Amino acid sequence: MANEQHPRVVAVGAGRMGRGIAIAFAYAGHRIALVDLRERSDEDWARLQAEAAAEIEGSLRGLSALGAIDAAQVGAIAERVVYVRASDAPAFLGAAELVFEGVPETMAAKRDAFAQLNLHCSDEAILTSTTSSILVTQLASLVRRPERFLNIHWLNPAYVIPVVELSCHPGTDPAVLARAKALLEAIGKLPVVCGASPGYIVPRLQALVMNEAARMIEEGAATAEEIDKATRYGLGLRFAALGVVEFIDFGGCDILHHASREMSASLSPERYAAPAIVERMVSEGRLGLKTGNGFYDYAGRDVAAYRADVLTRTLGMLRHAGLWQPPADQSVS
Template sequence: MARFVAVGAGRMGRGIAISFAYAGYRIALVDLRQRSPEAWSKLREEAMAEVRASLQGLVKLGALQPEQVEPIASRVELVDAAGAAAALAQAELVFEGVPETMEAKRDAFAQINRLCREDAILTSTTSSILVTQLAELVHRPERFLNMHWLNPAYLIPVVELSTHAGTNAEVVARTRALMEGIGKLPVVCGPAPGYIVPRLQALVMNEAARMVEEGVATAEEIDKATRFGMGLRFAALGVVEFIDFGGCDILFHASREMAGTIDASRYETPGIVTKMMEEGRLGLKTGSGFYEYAGKDTGAYRVDVLSRTLGMLRHAGLWRPPADKTLA
């Protein structure tokens, strides 16, 4: 039986299943709902068709060979309600991915609690319900955390692990190791709405929509600026690393200016930035910021950042060699 189980055969469950199957693992995609034979057959066919279509998309992009599709797809086992007990009884790691209502989550975890072994790690893929709320539904909350996948789940490496105060440190370590074992990059955050990525994304997307609304720029110009300006730089440096690299003072003054000219609440300077300004901890230029640079070869670090940025430029096809002659 599979070591891994995704409960809920919808889009997220299918993406998770592809991730494990691609990495060489068998995974059970379990549907807990009682269905007629006809309805179950339809769901199973739809789910496997989507799995194969996603893999075929990777073939078209040169990421897979055509002959690899079926061996990978065969590692995904569709399991109906009648087979759920056997599948969950063997599971080491379970991903709950039923619809985003507390009623649906409560029903799913009632069955998961009853059918899973005591040492199984239980996770929810919810994008909107706090881990502290869902932990109350779990028989042993110390083995529970939220796990937010970024779509497409089988392609984007980052998965966000949202823990609560009672989540066991060993459970977090095991979960990290299991996810790293399938090529993912787990990041940990506390029980906060929006995790890390959606919280940052929402601010950027709302501000872009406002600029279109205000006539600041067209959608096309904003997208060009974000893909090849902001996006390209943030693909080379993390957001907080970017603050340190440029200097906390730049963010402080830019925020103060835009708070006065655009919107005071949207651009209010965070207290931590004000405190760092007062302490002279401006980042790389002063040797301390969000990160510490004491004893670090800052020259080599700057070259590394330049290398990362140059790599992104080349990937985007935007790097141009120097002109071989002086132009008029």
């Protein structure tokens, strides 16, 4: 194994996230090393390797069953994943350009993992953590070259969901961020960048929605089935056609302002009070599309063409959901 050409990409930690990342890169044609840093007996290592290989092949066969890939491609894709036990890890880490740390979500486990990465990875390697809960600013101090470090948070299943969230600390080299984005884009991912803030973007937004859904069930406001119908074909369909901030501008920041005021008074000021930025934008007359400026600047934009584009996106989602109906042939009495 040591004499083979080592992959440029390494996923450290052979659990669910590491396996998903491995599929994503292998699917895009890249060889990737799935590295286990824990010393194990031959029997335990063979068991872990077999388990990881079975899950990766099973996931690919699942894609094949849905027509996403040909059955004949499953084996070739799976073979691009190289399984590496702890004793062989130094050579693979030393050859890596991009490393994804995906060990358990404890500072102790992260500290141990980065101690080994610091020891074996080259000075030019980009080191990342896939953590969903620990801030990049907390982890940067564990890295020998913090300017080459950032968090890269994947959304499950990692090989299906295109968005990958990149979180930088103040010392992250902009060139490193640009290179990480380019490597992800090259495998068909859509990187989005955020600061060192708890919850990144997607988990922070979805936690609010999920908690409010559970609260509505608790209050008896609606059943789980009705909430899911409303979110799949109302909330979700609209936000699949428009981004959340784009949606604010499209309807008007004043609409959000008034809705927040009413629900803050009737439900909970802690949950529904509008943030200061919304109050400020309304007072300044920056209401969005209808005033030419909001979170986005619409100066010089063909508003009619933009509205048509939004309608096209929405109709596309309706047709995809099988909910678009043609007009009636005759009047209904």
